[in-house]
Amino acid sequence: MRWGVIVFPGSCDDQDVFDALKRDMGQKVKFLWHKDDLVGHFDCLVLPGGFSYGDYLRCGAVARFSPIMHGVVEFARQGGLVLGICNGFQILCESGLLPGALVRNAGLQFVCQQVMLRVEETDTPFTCEAKKGQLFKIPVKHGEGCYYADPATLERLRKNHQILLRYVDAKGRASPSANPNGSLDNIAGVCNETRNVFGLMPHPEGACNMLLGSEDGRKIFSSIAAACAQREHRHA
């Protein structure tokens, strides 16, 4: 399969995603420049973390107008897999590919720490290799990661099983103290209704090697790889 990592001006974790996929996961990866059109075949596009356009207007608000985003929206509409991490999640929300919004952390400060996540759904291409209720240790690092959606949207997310990851404590409980940023319902990651676009605040690319303290992030990338292999198999 082929991965594309989109580089916006101000992307910071683009190289991290690239290295995790290539060095730790042995995947084929290519950088894509935001000013270019999306050309070529890709199975999964990753919008990495960072501070696109300095986060100056509102996180992700300017990047959604980058030329490549037309191609990304079209790619998603046709069922292509899109993964947004941190700032990438914010861009996906701004561009309407994912519901809800990410606002200033409840504590008003930037937060960098390891968090525990609970896998809530496994019938998605992003979590198919995990077990329901499985715990991941993955770092977060953001100033605006508090997930917000209006009550109707939140209800729809629950009903459609679109909440894929929640912040939990070491025992797997979604308690207020386990929530690093005040996200509604401890939400750490959501997918769209058609389950091919996924955004999360934690950084799975920072948890793909035991030297960094965890390999749990690999499960997300390996799920995507497995889902793509299965798709190809079906098409063949």
Add this chain to the structure above:
Amino acid sequence: MRDERAAQFTQPLVTSEVVASHGLTPEEYRKIVKLLGREPNHTELGVFSVMWSEHCSYKSSRHYLKRLPTEGPLVLQGPGENAGVVDIGDGLAVAFKMESHNHPSFIEPYQGAATGVGGILRDVFTMGARPIASLNSLRFGSIDHPRTRYLLSGVVAGIGGYGNCIGVPTVGGEVYFDECYDANILVNAFTLGIAKKRRIFTGVARGVGNPVIYVGSKTGRDGIHGATMASESFSEEKEQRRPTVQVGDPFTEKLLLEACLELMETDCIIGIQDMGAAGLTSSSSEMAGRGGTGVELDLSRVPLREQSMTPYEILLSESQERMLLVAKKGTEDEVKEIFDKWDLDAVVIGRVTDDRQFRALFHGVEVACIPISALIKEAPVYQRPVERPKLQDQLEQLDLSNIAEPTDLGSTVKLLIGSPNIASKEWVYRQYDYFVRSNTVVAPGADAAVIRLKGTEKGLALSVDGNSRYCYLDPYVGGALAVAEAARNLACVGARPVGLTDCLNFGSPENPEVMWQFSQVIEGMRDACIALKIPVVSGNVSFYNETDGVPIYPTPTVGMVGLIAKVAKVVTPWFKAAGDVVVLLGRTREELGGSEYLKIVHGLVKGTPPWIDLRLEQAVQSCCVAAIEKGILRSAHDISDGGIAIALAECCISGPEKPLGVRIDMREMIRGDALLFSESQSRIVVSVAEENLQQLREVAAEHHVPMQVIGAVGGTSFVIQPLMRLPVDELRAIWSAGMTSRIK
């Protein structure tokens, strides 16, 4: 070509008041007139004032800085460039430097600290190195001072705001509180970058006719005379200086970083330099100085934020996120194309000349013409008077028999572990992205930070250290201890030092007592560097850290870099498993002078700091590294502020998992408080699995290091026989809340 604007522009007259307001002495002015063979015009006066400022010329410190050893087999670039460079094998090199941003951070903490980070990042990537890790050393006034909370929150947010946005992890640092910084805080920022050994760039202007290209942000009126401000002391009216603090734009710097590194992959660049202190003036003249050339600038081509700026303002602006480069003639379009891609300005504003003059034109009219040598080589060098402070003898006197030993040493441990300088700094470092670039193996909170080097088995360890109370009591010993402790921090994770950078923060050099402190600190650092074989590859001096005539404690901060052969073998300070044996490497002596204990418990800053035997220090460090490389150790932690009792408590409670208890039984023929809180040097507390104890004994014997089994890990209590038994959960709670509870 003369035009209207040039006709409108007239230079103000240079009077003796104008000279004085530029911080130049009458003798210095006479020297300028002699060098020029005429009176300078107002623009030229401005140029001289910044180039001859303490900040740019090191006029008071240069004489002493020469004493520091700067050479070593691995040193590729020593002091004098934008950053020092050291060979780390595999065709790779690291560039690093530390710089102060003290005055701006006190005036406007967020922007002052942010632009400090921005400046040091540029110093590193201008060498062709991609920044991969930052550290900082922060000193604030007493935690209870009404202004401390505002300054602390602002500085920390500023460092995070800039570093996080540009995507360089802040992997470690130190935060200290002391009354001596009440009105003069210290913000020292360190950055390390990685480069290919054969692709190091320097700030040099060569090749007559080569274009001088301005890249990055536009020039505004911010920061004019920042270098001069940093060369003055504070008094009440300095509060009015806010406009001399620059405003940072990390997003633009991120673009500038990527554009410069992309350009460095091509063959266009002759030399490149950051426009830092004294902006366009210092970058262009220093580049010409190193190249033995001249430079001619057309100021009307400089991209401006405000159209009516004068040549004086353009030359002296310290607007951030700007670089100056000299490119090969004919590559202008290639340079422009790369900067276009990143939406940045790249404008040819001048050329390299062969007449060794610094020449500036403004709409066709020459507004400054100064020999380069007058700005650089001829800058004054002072050998200022030195005098041992009259109070020094009194400071050194400490009679322990007058100091009552606390009856409840357990309570004393609790008091110390919750005191602001020892308590957890998580509140600070969780505001920094210490993870970006996915290299962080040991995060903030350990003796040293460790990052891996992707594509190799190696790692780098980084630490920053300096105890100013020691330097106040004995600047020679304090200087040596700053170097020794930074190196010991590296040893505790298994790294061997390859080089250091320093920030030397002192009061006014015009005060002979301050100059005595400065000269003594340098001698102490020198002796430690020689003994431990660590070259000084870059650094910075910050004088005039005083308010209304009262200087801060002499504060050298040492940033040190170490190499780890196999990063997978790294150990961390905290205990790992019940049943492990706890061992002390080194010896405890009755040394309470200058200790945290004496300050916190008895309110005393007195006595002589702990003595150091540099040979033993070297042996202890080598022993620890050897044991880590052999894979014997489970943990290693340097014993410093608060002594062995605090070091042991930290081993129990500072890890990411649940705290572990310990049971200690140690004997020395000294009083109890000295046994627990003495800050004797050259000590490391380690833990080993019982089956490895014999092997550790052999390694210690080989290195002639005294070692003593002092206890075992296990249980839920912190026990020191027969003095105390404290629940580790309680200790952790006190330690975690110690700092935050006093700033909220």
